[in-house]
Amino acid sequence: MEKFKRIITIVLDSVGIGEAPDAEMFGDEGADTLGHLCAYWENNLAVPNLSQLGLGRINRPEPLVGITSSSQLPSFVGKMQEISAGKDSMDGHWEMMGVAVRTPLNMFPDGFPQLLISKIEKFSNRKVILNRAYSGTQAIYDYGEQQLAEGSLIVYTSGDSVLQIAANEAVVPVDELCRICRFVRITVDSSQWHIGRIIARPFVGQTSTNFQRTSNRRDYSMSPLRKTVLDQLVEHNVNVYGIGKINDIFSCRGISEQIHTMNNDDAVNQILHVMEHTSTGFVFANLVDFDSNYGHRRDPEGYGNELARVDQRLGEVLACLQSSDLLIITADHGNDPTFRGHDHTREYVPLIVYAACLSGGNLGIRPTFSDLGATILENFDIKAETGGQSFLGELK
Numbered sequence: 001m002e003k004f005k006r007i008i009t010i011v012l013d014s015v016g017i018g019e020a021p022d023a024e025m026f027g028d029e030g031a032d033t034l035g036h037l038c039a040y041w042e043n044n045l046a047v048p049n050l051s052q053l054g055l056g057r058i059n060r061p062e063p064l065v066g067i068t069s070s071s072q073l074p075s076f077v078g079k080m081q082e083i084s085a086g087k088d089s090m091d092g093h094w095e096m097m098g099v100a101v102r103t104p105l106n107m108f109p110d111g112f113p114q115l116l117i118s119k120i121e122k123f124s125n126r127k128v129i130l131n132r133a134y135s136g137t138q139a140i141y142d143y144g145e146q147q148l149a150e151g152s153l154i155v156y157t158s159g160d161s162v163l164q165i166a167a168n169e170a171v172v173p174v175d176e177l178c179r180i181c182r183f184v185r186i187t188v189d190s191s192q193w194h195i196g197r198i199i200a201r202p203f204v205g206q207t208s209t210n211f212q213r214t215s216n217r218r219d220y221s222m223s224p225l226r227k228t229v230l231d232q233l234v235e236h237n238v239n240v241y242g243i244g245k246i247n248d249i250f251s252c253r254g255i256s257e258q259i260h261t262m263n264n265d266d267a268v269n270q271i272l273h274v275m276e277h278t279s280t281g282f283v284f285a286n287l288v289d290f291d292s293n294y295g296h297r298r299d300p301e302g303y304g305n306e307l308a309r310v311d312q313r314l315g316e317v318l319a320c321l322q323s324s325d326l327l328i329i330t331a332d333h334g335n336d337p338t339f340r341g342h343d344h345t346r347e348y349v350p351l352i353v354y355a356a357c358l359s360g361g362n363l364g365i366r367p368t369f370s371d372l373g374a375t376i377l378e379n380f381d382i383k384a385e386t387g388g389q390s391f392l393g394e395l396k
């Protein structure tokens with residue numbers, strides 16, 4: 001088969017497809033983002049495009065309620081298992097791009113060390129409040145009024161290796177919050193703390209009843225430990241278009257064009273824009289709203305509505321595909337909106353691969369997300385170690 005001129009990979013952030021074999025180690029046995037979502041919606045989850053792309057053909061213990069197991073499009077489907085020590089977005093995306101982090105990064109559920117907090121307070125000249133694991137929306141609900149009155153910084157974390165700082169845009173301008181987060185990134189990088197991401201979480205509003213987070217969120221990730229598939233592509237003159245938080249997750253490395261987005265709808269607009277204006281390269285897009293607005297909020301109603309909205313827009317992406325394009329749809333981890341707690345869940349992720357020239361088939365269970373990166377490199381004739389096995393040869 002001829003190689004593809006362009007590969008478009010869309011990451012539906014947190015749309016997992018059932019507990020991974022090691023879910024128990026994460027306290028996530030029984031988690032099943034898509035399975036529980038479909039069951040919650042009974043037969044009313046309207047995802048015709050994902051269904052046509054073979055979502056219901058992915059092998060799993062129980063069929064997805066209401067999703068047809070026959071599909072008209074000749075796609076290849078499967079699921080991928082994560083080998084990274086963590087189950088955060090950074091882990092998932094890095095592993096897809098050939099860099100699995102096998103040593104766990106540090107987590108601080110009971111709060112970050114006083115030394116780090118003091119450094120943040122000294123640099124920012126602002127007081128740090130909260131400092132422990134908390135839901136981000138609950139944090140601004142419970143502490144937002146204090147933060148607004150004091151001009152302090154709400155520092156919190158989760159079940160991931162993240163340090164998040166929430167502050168009202170009215171008292172801590174976004175630029176200043178980002179400057180503080182960059183300072184924390186540099187400070188953490190030159191220490192023993194090993195934290196995956198520092199995240200700026202600006203919000204607006206006057207009282208706890210109307211506080212709202214804004215799209216000015218910024219993630220400051222560690223720099224990838226080794227060369228990623230993205231680095232390899234750019235070095236070999238293959239253009240990489242990073243849409244959504246891709247740029248943040250890869251610490252700006254290996255990306256030819258960085259496209260920030262406001263929400264999932266905007267992300268699809270940007271995908272379509274890039275597709276209309278290029279015909280070669282690697283388009284890598286993340287649709288974060290499933291995770292941040294619905295998964296962490298344990299909101300299956302909102303999650304399903306969002307999946308239906310994105311599904312509808314996938315119709316536009318399909319219509320825009322050229323004959324030399326390969327479309328890949330996957331996810332970076334689970335975040336079951338019906339599960340206990342409010343953290344990511346250790347799950348398989350779906351793997352849907354479509355091009356008009358294919359006859360369709362099954363890719364089985366891929367033992368690492370890195371199979372995706374290996375496939376991309378092979379397609380662009382680049383030889384480099386990813387830790388994964390390319391499935392390019394299986395696409396017929």
Ligand SMILES: O=P(O)(O)O[C@H]1O[C@H](CO)[C@@H](O)[C@H]1O
Nearest residue numbers: 135136137157158160162296
């Ligand atoms: O509760 P919110 O602020 O959405 O935070 C979530 O966002 C982080 C990044 O996905 C996760 O680690 C989790 O902490």
Ligand SMILES: [Mn+2]
Nearest residue numbers: 013014089332
């Ligand atoms: Mn994610």
Ligand SMILES: [Mn+2]
Nearest residue numbers: 291292296344
């Ligand atoms: Mn998340």
